[in-house]
Amino acid sequence: MRTDFTAEQLADPDTAESEKILRTCTHCGFCTATCPTYVLLGDELDSPRGRIYLIKDMLARGESPSADTVKHIDRCLSCLACMTTCPSGVNYMHLVDHARRWIEENYRRPPAERVLRRLLGTVLPRPGLFRLALLSANLARAFARLLPRRLAPLLALTPASAPPPSGTDRARVFPAEGEQRMRVALLPGCAQRVLAPEINEATIRLLTRLGCEVVIAPGVGCCGSLNHHLGQEAAALAFARNNIDAWERERLAGSIDAIVINASGCGTTVKDYAFMLREDSAYAEKAARIAALARDVTEIVEALGLPKPSQSAGRRLRVAYHSACSMQHGQRLHRLPQALLNAVGFETVEVPEGHICCGSAGTYNLLQPEIADKLRERKLANIAKTDPDLVATGNIGCITQLASRSSVPVVHTVELLDWAIGGPEPVAWRRYAAQRRATAGISNDKPSAETPIAVGVNQPAPPEASCSPAAPRSTQAIVIGS
Numbered sequence: 001m002r003t004d005f006t007a008e009q010l011a012d013p014d015t016a017e018s019e020k021i022l023r024t025c026t027h028c029g030f031c032t033a034t035c036p037t038y039v040l041l042g043d044e045l046d047s048p049r050g051r052i053y054l055i056k057d058m059l060a061r062g063e064s065p066s067a068d069t070v071k072h073i074d075r076c077l078s079c080l081a082c083m084t085t086c087p088s089g090v091n092y093m094h095l096v097d098h099a100r101r102w103i104e105e106n107y108r109r110p111p112a113e114r115v116l117r118r119l120l121g122t123v124l125p126r127p128g129l130f131r132l133a134l135l136s137a138n139l140a141r142a143f144a145r146l147l148p149r150r151l152a153p154l155l156a157l158t159p160a161s162a163p164p165p166s167g168t169d170r171a172r173v174f175p176a177e178g179e180q181r182m183r184v185a186l187l188p189g190c191a192q193r194v195l196a197p198e199i200n201e202a203t204i205r206l207l208t209r210l211g212c213e214v215v216i217a218p219g220v221g222c223c224g225s226l227n228h229h230l231g232q233e234a235a236a237l238a239f240a241r242n243n244i245d246a247w248e249r250e251r252l253a254g255s256i257d258a259i260v261i262n263a264s265g266c267g268t269t270v271k272d273y274a275f276m277l278r279e280d281s282a283y284a285e286k287a288a289r290i291a292a293l294a295r296d297v298t299e300i301v302e303a304l305g306l307p308k309p310s311q312s313a314g315r316r317l318r319v320a321y322h323s324a325c326s327m328q329h330g331q332r333l334h335r336l337p338q339a340l341l342n343a344v345g346f347e348t349v350e351v352p353e354g355h356i357c358c359g360s361a362g363t364y365n366l367l368q369p370e371i372a373d374k375l376r377e378r379k380l381a382n383i384a385k386t387d388p389d390l391v392a393t394g395n396i397g398c399i400t401q402l403a404s405r406s407s408v409p410v411v412h413t414v415e416l417l418d419w420a421i422g423g424p425e426p427v428a429w430r431r432y433a434a435q436r437r438a439t440a441g442i443s444n445d446k447p448s449a450e451t452p453i454a455v456g457v458n459q460p461a462p463p464e465a466s467c468s469p470a471a472p473r474s475t476q477a478i479v480i481g482s
């Protein structure tokens with residue numbers, strides 16, 4: 001693509017980087033077919049190629065963008081399906097990240113939108129505030145009709161209650177069981193630890209049982225991705241620097257083999273710290289070191305090897321594996337989580353249109369609820385075609401998005417791996433199993449707007465807790481290929 005930035009514009013490192021990216025695009029349009037917003041809306045301006053043109057014009061003009069340009073860029077999910085499809089290697093992620101920063105700095109949004117975005121960027125990354133907000137949401141629900149319409153999706157996706165804080169929330173060291181084979185720092189996350197503390201608990205049980213010492217470094221917090229995707233760069237970089245400092249202290253004190261992340265959206269961001277801080281002379285080197293240590297939890301499980309499944313494994317559960325966009329497109333990890341699940345006895349099935357986003361995309365489902373709802377319904381309809389017992393994925397955003405309307409449990413991949421090698425049943429599966437047993441044979445309710453979308457409704461009521469797919473005694477390791 002031809003560009004005509006001035007020398008003065010190119011003196012800005014972000015513009016210079018975006019110019020390089022723009023020049024790699026050949027306008028071939030291959031990316032349009034896999035872009036969820038283009039597939040849904042059919043508008044070229046809601047396709048990657050259309051947005052690339054809009055971003056080029058916006059940056060070249062160097063002025064405040066029009067409301068229309070902002071609308072089409074806001075509709076982008078940052079799902080990165082276009083990057084997987086693009087034959088020319090266009091780094092759309094860095095381009096749209098720059099565009100979001102530009103909009104944030106040069107465009108004045110309507111007041112309600114400004115307040116909502118500020119609220120999301122302040123509350124969600126801070127577990128204490130987020131927990132408080134969940135309590136206030138119950139109060140807000142009682143006055144829902146008096147609140148601005150923009151807050152409705154926020155309330156709809158907010159759970160009625162949050163689990164109590166977990167012992168894994170605090171900075172501490174979880175020693176390896178048996179011989180220590182690795183020492184890793186776990187990113188405990190922000191919203192995830194409030195909404196589903198069982199994910200960190202399962203991760204720690206799984207890794208320590210596989211011979212890993214797991215450290216939660218003092219001071220570590222949100223990875224910054226929520227603010228990053230809102231274009232709130234100062235806040236995003238402050239979170240990144242904070243984590244880099246925390247992990248560097250830990251690395252210097254006792255060495256770290258890896259930084260483990262169990263939310264693929266966060267993993268994509270931590271792996272990008274080197275790029276995000278490339279112009280910061282005080283942090284560039286440290287950021288590159290930390291980014292190089294970042295791994296999705298499944299990469300660490302693969303490196304450690306899983307115990308061999310026991311011969312007395314219970315019934316094989318059919319798991320629809322939902323490959324989160326940040327996992328498959330952002331980190332290019334797709335087969336590995338499924339291979340691990342297969343290795344411990346689960347039958348995994350690919351979801352049709354698996355490359356299309358479920359609509360979660362960080363805060364997207366709160367800011368673009370209509371498109372997000374359509375994508376969720378499409379995803380759940382595709383999942384239903386596989387008639388699964390449950391759904392597994394590696395990202396809390398997708399779990400929250402899908403579970404809110406799914407008729408079968410949606411769990412994290414590590415919860416299944418942990419269960420298979422001796423941990424407890426995943427919380428969502430246990431609740432579902434109890435409910436199905438209680439209502440087996442008597443539930444013929446007519447679907448309504450609030451009824452969960454039927455996914456795997458033909459499944460019989462799950463048996464008692466002994467249905468764990470595998471409970472191996474052996475510690476013999478098997479190696480899983482990615």
Ligand code: SF4
Pocket residue numbers: 024025026027028029030031032048049082085086087088089090
């Ligand atoms: S596929 Fe790549 S090169 Fe082709 S239009 Fe899309 S981004 Fe540009």
Ligand code: SF4
Pocket residue numbers: 034035036037038046047048051075076077078079080081082083092
């Ligand atoms: S990131 Fe996703 S939504 Fe955005 S342009 Fe690319 S494919 Fe479309």
